[in-house]
Amino acid sequence: MQNDEYDCIIIGAGTAGIAAAVELSKAGKRVLILESKNYTGGRARSFEDTVTGEIIDNGQHVLMGCYSSLLSIFKELATDNLLIRQxxxxxxxxxSDGKKDILxxxxxxxxxxxxxxxxxxxxxxxxxxxxxxxxxxxxxxxxxxxxxxxxxxxxxxxxxxxxxxxxxxxxxxxxxxxxxxxxxxxxxxxxxxxxxxxxxKDASQILIPSVGLSELFTPFPEWILRHGGKIHLGTSVEALEIRNGQIAGVLSSKGEKFEAKTIISALPPKQLLRILPKELQSHPKFTPLHVYQFSPIVSIYLWFDLAWCDIDFAAMLGTTIQWIFNRRKIAPSSNTSVEKFPGHISLTVSAGNILVDTHPEEVVKLCLEELKRAFPKASDAKLISWKVIKEKSATFLATPAMELLRLQAQTFIPNLFLAGDWTSTSLPATLEGAAQSGIVAARHAISVLNKEK
Ligand SMILES: Cc1cc2nc3c(=O)[nH]c(=O)nc-3n(C[C@H](O)[C@H](O)[C@H](O)COP(=O)(O)OP(=O)(O)OC[C@H]3O[C@@H](n4cnc5c(N)ncnc54)[C@H](O)[C@@H]3O)c2cc1C
Known part of the structure; x- marks a missing residue:
């Protein structure tokens, strides 16, 4: 048993889990975070593209000035200066035919x-x-x-x-x-x-990361250590153990058992359902976990031999492509990359069901046709490399029916709290919604811990 007297175990080190950990630590509570992947940041992550060697995100993320909870976390991690603010x-x-407008x-x-x-x-x-x-x-x-x-x-x-x-x-x-x-x-x-x-003005400003998304979260493991907590990466939670109506501990895939006075699940709904004890999986209060549906986001990264795009980013109208981002303007890269691939853009298709089952080569072909119509200069450029990323469960499907079913942070189990962009935040599934949910769950846990003193 791994029992170092933690006040709270947080399962999942995405934005919600990190926000919860920061809030608890700042209140002087000892936190243990268990994350199944070998990196933090969850669905907001970046990695090296194997062909071009450039760092790309799992999908371009755009933040807004009103993201106050998220921005306070980046400030704490000293990564807020890595965002470019309009x-x-x-x-x-x-x-689609290149006509321009501007808000x-x-x-x-x-x-x-x-x-x-x-x-x-x-x-x-x-x-x-x-x-x-x-x-x-x-x-x-x-x-x-x-x-x-x-x-x-x-x-x-x-x-x-x-x-x-x-x-x-x-x-x-x-x-x-x-x-x-x-x-x-x-x-x-x-x-x-x-x-x-x-x-x-401040709330509506757009902020774009100038680095790969993961870099925004990189200091977190070190930060949590400095604040008396611990993070275990590559540690998947397999089950929650219930005893006397409370969560007594969590079991990891490596067979370890961890205990703490409070538990915050910062997992997406399906993953939470999987680790709940059988009797809770079918409990009416957790019924919504069975009905969440998801919506995909398809991201297309393209590298060209010419820098043909002169805008930073734009919404595209009447095309399958919804947003175009000029990576060479928004995310500075090494001189070698720029020399090898002078033009580098990314495209986003939200609620991209129509592209999910389309072969990536077909997706690229369609995008190139649309780009050449909208930006005549693109016809002069040669495509050197591409990557299509399909995030099938990017966010939950935000229907009016689902809005009524979103679960609150507080559960009927006194020491179990829920966080995640899908919980009842009154916001869509965003980084800010995730950050706010983590903070709310942490405050509930803090209040239970303070009562116990
Ligand atoms: C392509 C794409 C583009 C997006 N664009 C934007 C945007 O422009 N602006 C915006 O605000 N938002 C955007 N979002 C949404 C945003 O990324 C999410 O809302 C946010 O990252 C969700 O954070 P979370 O902490 O709730 O969940 P997650 O990030 O999913 O975190 C859950 C964590 O739990 C871990 N985990 C899962 N199971 C276990 C287990 N059994 N044990 C331990 N750990 C486990 C996971 O590995 C993960 O790290 C986008 C999302 C995608 C996919």
């Missing part, structure tokens, strides 16, 4: 900037823009009903035109909820708009 929200839009919110300060930014969009009629602004205003004063509505029904209810849906709302829905508009929950969408887009 001065004000600026997003390029590129049509620029810098002309006026604060919310007025967003309003003027929307009014200045060139490819959308004035009537549609006024309808969008009316909806934005109603959202801000809390005068909208979202109950059980999908975003599609919600946008129709508030008389949004087809063009503003396709050219403005839909890209936001896909990027933030990773679910198509006919499935995504309207209440989550409204929450995102309130917290990110209509909450002032």
């Amino acid at each position: 001065n004000t929200l600026t997003v390029n839009f590129i049509d 620029k919110t810098s002309t006026l300060p604060g919310k007025a900037g967003v309003i003027l930014g929307i009014l200045n969009l060139k490819q959308i009629s004035l009537k549609s823009k006024f309808c969008a602004l009316e909806l934005a205003l109603r959202i801000q004063i809390g005068n909208v009903k979202t109950e059980n509505l999908t975003t599609q029904d919600f946008l129709k209810k508030y008389r949004q035109s087809k063009e503003i849906i396709e050219r403005f709302w839909e890209p936001i829905i896909l990027a933030t909820l990773n679910s198509s508009s006919n499935q995504a929950s309207a209440s989550l969408f409204v929450e995102v708009l309130k917290r990110a887009f209509f909450a002032g």
Whole structure:
């Protein structure tokens, strides 16, 4: 038995687990983290591409200024300086035929900037823009009903035109909820708009990592040691042991047993279900664990012999590709890489069901065709290397029905708490949702521990 008097065992060292560990440690509690992989960061990770030798992510991640819980963790780990922050929200839009538009919110300060930014969009009629602004205003004063509505029904209810849906709302829905508009929950969408887009200049700024995602979490194992805790990487938890209505300990795949006064599961729902004792797996309170559905994200990395792309990143409209990121502008690389592969871009397709079963070579072919239409300069470039990454369970499918079933951090077992982007955070599955969930679970654990004193 491995029992070094830990206050809390945290299972999983993704963003939620790390956030929980930081919160507990700062409250003076001793934490043990068990992580099945040999790295921290979970679904936000980077690795070396074997062909080009460049560091790439499992999918481009974009953060926003309103990610206050996550940013406080990066600050603690001293990696917040590895994020590039826009001065004000600026997003390029590129049509399938190359027509350009831009949402620029810098002309006026604060919310007025967003309003003027929307009014200045060139490819959308004035009537549609006024309808969008009316909806934005109603959202801000809390005068909208979202109950059980999908975003599609919600946008129709508030008389949004087809063009503003396709050219403005839909890209936001896909990027933030990773679910198509006919499935995504309207209440989550409204929450995102309130917290990110209509909450002032700082909240709406976009932040992009200038390094591989894993680097943002690299200092964590050392940090936790310095704060009296411990992390075991490559240690998968196989089972939770229940005794007298409490979780008595956890069993690892290596046959070790660990005990602590409180336990936080920072696992995705399926993995949590797998380690619950049989009698809890079928307990009505854990029924939602059986019904979570997932949505994929497909990421395509392309290397060219020419630097043909002159923007940082853009939303693409009317194409299978939804976002394009110019890696050479946003993530500095070694001179050798730049010499060998002057052009390097990544593409994102959220809720990418249509690409999941498509052969990677076909995916690349389709993307190249779309890029050449939208960016004529791309036709002059030769593709040297590519990689397609399909994250099939990237996030949970954020439907209105699922929104009602998301589990709270507190469970009916007094010393077991739940964290993870899928728990009841009122946010979509994001790094910020994961960080917030970890902090909430940690605070519940701290309160139990403090009562025991
Ligand atoms: C391709 C892609 C793009 C994304 N883009 C964005 C974006 O732009 N912006 C944004 O905010 N969010 C984005 N997300 C979502 C974001 O990555 C997730 O919301 C977040 O990483 C989830 O963190 P988590 O801690 O809840 O879960 P996870 O990161 O999944 O952490 C769970 C951890 O538990 C470990 N584990 C599993 N089973 C066991 C076990 N039995 N024992 C021990 N450990 C175990 C896992 O290895 C993992 O480390 C994206 C996700 C993907 C996949």
